[in-house]
Amino acid sequence: MGIPHPSPQSRAVVTGASSGIGMALARELASRGYGLILVARRGEVLEELAGELRAQHGTAVEVRAVDLSDPTAVTVLCGELSGREISILANNAGVATFGPLAELDAAYEQAQVRLNVNAVHDLTLAVLPQMVARGGGGILMVGSAAGNMPIPNNATYAATKAFVNTFSESLRVEVADAGVHITLLAPGPVRTHTPDADEAST
Numbered sequence: 001m002g003i004p005h006p007s008p009q010s011r012a013v014v015t016g017a018s019s020g021i022g023m024a025l026a027r028e029l030a031s032r033g034y035g036l037i038l039v040a041r042r043g044e045v046l047e048e049l050a051g052e053l054r055a056q057h058g059t060a061v062e063v064r065a066v067d068l069s070d071p072t073a074v075t076v077l078c079g080e081l082s083g084r085e086i087s088i089l090a091n092n093a094g095v096a097t098f099g100p101l102a103e104l105d106a107a108y109e110q111a112q113v114r115l116n117v118n119a120v121h122d123l124t125l126a127v128l129p130q131m132v133a134r135g136g137g138g139i140l141m142v143g144s145a146a147g148n149m150p151i152p153n154n155a156t157y158a159a160t161k162a163f164v165n166t167f168s169e170s171l172r173v174e175v176a177d178a179g180v181h182i183t184l185l186a187p188g189p190v191r192t193h194t195p196d197a198d199e200a201s202t
Contacts, residue, residue: 003138016093035060078126116160
């Protein structure tokens with residue numbers, strides 16, 4: 001992914017930074033000198049990671065303990081990000097469920113859609129206009145190979161990742177001439193922290 005050089009005032013936002021791919025992305029960006037805004041629900045884990053990155057790389061690291069399945073919290077975060085210079089957005093946070101849809105908890109399935117789809121869409125809308133106006137920026141979308149096919153007993157997750165995959169590919173073409181780079185990461189299964197139903201944005 002082509003991305004802008006780090007600057008003192010700009011920030012790279014990483015959602016789902018408390019584990020797995022998100023934590024690895026945060027460490028890599030910090031090692032390259034980017035100031036960070038780390039987002040996930042588990043604030044204590046983020047604070048520990050922030051301390052590590054500040055100590056190792058001397059970079060500015062901010063923590064936002066936010067439940068990205070909560071529309072009100074997402075609105076507040078988007079309002080902040082739209083008014084700041086965001087050079088990179090890593091839309092990484094997401095959850096999955098397994099089993100027949102009719103037997104799964106309806107509230108958690110709905111929260112999964114809000115996290116995997118709505119939050120990705122809202123955060124992108126918050127930062128993309130400023131990137132286009134500046135003529136530079138990078139957005140990493142963490143989709144999934146699961147979004148390329150129907151998967152019984154994983155229906156909600158596969159459908160949400162189908163949105164992320166196609167949304168990313170469409171945006172990439174839209175902003176190709178604006179200096180903004182959209183990159184889709186669509187891995188297969190990844191060993192990472194699996195949140196409980198009350199931990200939906202880590």
